[in-house]
Amino acid sequence: MIARPSWRYEQKVQRTGYRLVAGIDEAGRGPLAGPVVAAAVVFPPGFRMDGLADSKQLQPDVRRALDALIRQNALAVGVGIASAEEIDRLNILAATHLAAQRAVENLKIRPDYLITDCLRLDWAEVPVEPLVRGDQKCASVAAASVVAKVARDRLMCDYDSDFPGYGFADHKGYATATHVKALRTLGPTTLHRLSFRGVSWFETELRRSQTFIRLAEAIAGIEDAAAARAVQHALDEAMPRLPERENGELRRLFAARMAACATGGTAAVFRRK
Numbered sequence: 297m298i299a300r301p302s303w304r305y306e307q308k309v310q311r312t313g314y315r316l317v318a319g320i321d322e323a324g325r326g327p328l329a330g331p332v333v334a335a336a337v338v339f340p341p342g343f344r345m346d347g348l349a350d351s352k353q354l355q356p357d358v359r360r361a362l363d364a365l366i367r368q369n370a371l372a373v374g375v376g377i378a379s380a381e382e383i384d385r386l387n388i389l390a391a392t393h394l395a396a397q398r399a400v401e402n403l404k405i406r407p408d409y410l411i412t413d414c415l416r417l418d419w420a421e422v423p424v425e426p427l428v429r430g431d432q433k434c435a436s437v438a439a440a441s442v443v444a445k446v447a448r449d450r451l452m453c454d455y456d457s458d459f460p461g462y463g464f465a466d467h468k469g470y471a472t473a474t475h476v477k478a479l480r481t482l483g484p485t486t487l488h489r490l491s492f493r494g495v496s497w498f499e500t501e502l503r504r505s506q507t508f509i510r511l512a513e514a515i516a517g518i519e520d521a522a523a524a525r526a527v528q529h530a531l532d533e534a535m536p537r538l539p540e541r542e543n544g545e546l547r548r549l550f551a552a553r554m555a556a557c558a559t560g561g562t563a564a565v566f567r568r569k
Contacts, residue, residue, distance in 0.1 A: 298353045299432040303344060305425070306436055309409050310341050314423070316371070317341075318407035319436025320399065320415065322392050323351065323444040327469030328479070328495050329462075329488045330452050332383060334395035335443035336374040337366060337436055338407050345369060348438040350431040351445035363446040366439045374402035375447050379540040384491040393417060399440075413437050454537065458505040459485050486541040507534050508542045515549045518557060 306317045322334040339345070345366070351359055367373050376398025378391035386394065397419055400407070408422050413430035430437040449468055456465035462478045462485065469475070469487075471494055479488075483500040486508070490496060504512075511534060514527045531550060535543050 298349045301348055301350075301431070301433050301435045301438040303435045305411055305427070305434040306339070306341075309411070309425070314409035315341055316405060316407045317409045317411060317436060318372075318400065318403065319430075319434055319438070319440045320396050320410055320412045320417075321351075321431050321437050321441035321444055322395055322413070322415075323441065323448045324469070325388055325392060326471075327489070328471050328475065328492050329380065329464065329469035329485065330448065330455065331377045331379050332388065332392050332395050333444045333448040333451070334376045334378075334392065334399040335440040335447065336372075336376075336396070336399040336403055336407070336410075337370050337439040337443060338372045338403060338405060339370050339436060339439070343369065345435070345439075348435050348442070350429075350438055351441040352431075354442070356449070359442050359446050359449075362439075362442045366443055370439070372403040372405045372407075373443055374399040374404075375443065376400070376402060377451075380487055380489045381540040383489050387491075388489075393419070399444075411437055413441065455487055455505070458507050459487060459503070460506070486539040502541070504542060505538065507538060508546065511546055512549055515546070515553050518553050524554070524557070 309317050316338050318336045318338045320336045322332055324330060324332040347362060376395040378395040383391040396415060396417060410420055410422060410424045411434050412426045414426045414428050416426050417424045427433055431441040452468040453465045461482055463474050467475045483503060484495050484498050485503045488495045511530060518524050518527055531546060
């Protein structure tokens with residue numbers, strides 16, 4: 297049976313004078329690949345909405361429909377992402393806190409109270425209430441769980457075509473039999489969490505995305521100012537969607553190519569604007 301959260305936590309807080317209450321939750325702590333995504337949702341005081349639940353208990357089409365309704369009715373929705381590289385560098389809990397902080401920072405309004413799914417946010421400048429199973433108890437946290445899950449699923453579906461053979465659109469990076477088989481056959485990608493068990497024992501070179509390969513070839517082919525501008529534009533468009541590891545490598549490749557091409561008066565053409 298699906299656990300339906302209540303609005304009593306928001307009501308209790310608002311009766312004490314806190315008007316803008318943000319529910320916070322995340323998706324993607326456990327997968328072997330992809331980012332962890334957090335969401336923060338602030339509803340108007342007194343607002344009520346049926347159908348909310350912990351995103352893990354809902355079917356994908358129901359989650360997507362709820363995500364649209366949440367975004368239509370909320371005062372503000374913020375989404376924050378911590379990359380696989382950040383997860384490896386910081387650890388998954390610290391990266392989850394970072395994603396939550398970014399989600400709050402991306403809200404268009406400043407909440408005065410935060411309710412989380414058991415996350416103790418030491419960086420917060422307002423009161424934080426960490427609830428055990430908050431996504432099953434508190435409506436705003438459940439809404440955040442839906443937004444975070446839908447956002448992360450869309451990212452992983454986008455990555456599916458860029459990393460063919462791994463099935464990211466189906467398993468979203470979790471350690472399913474299909475995913476584990478692909479890892480053993482193809483090796484890890486730049487999207488994988490190299491510190492996670494099941495990935496860390498691979499010592500092969502990381503597989504890059506199709507977009508990375510295309511852009512690296514374009515960088516190598518730069519011969520004049522027009523080509524440099526076209527490649528720069530393509531990089532600017534692609535980089536927000538690429539794994540962080542690939543972003544860094546492409547920046548280095550482009551800088552090296554600019555240095556090689558920037559002779560005499562053409563140097564200014566290759567300088568980032």
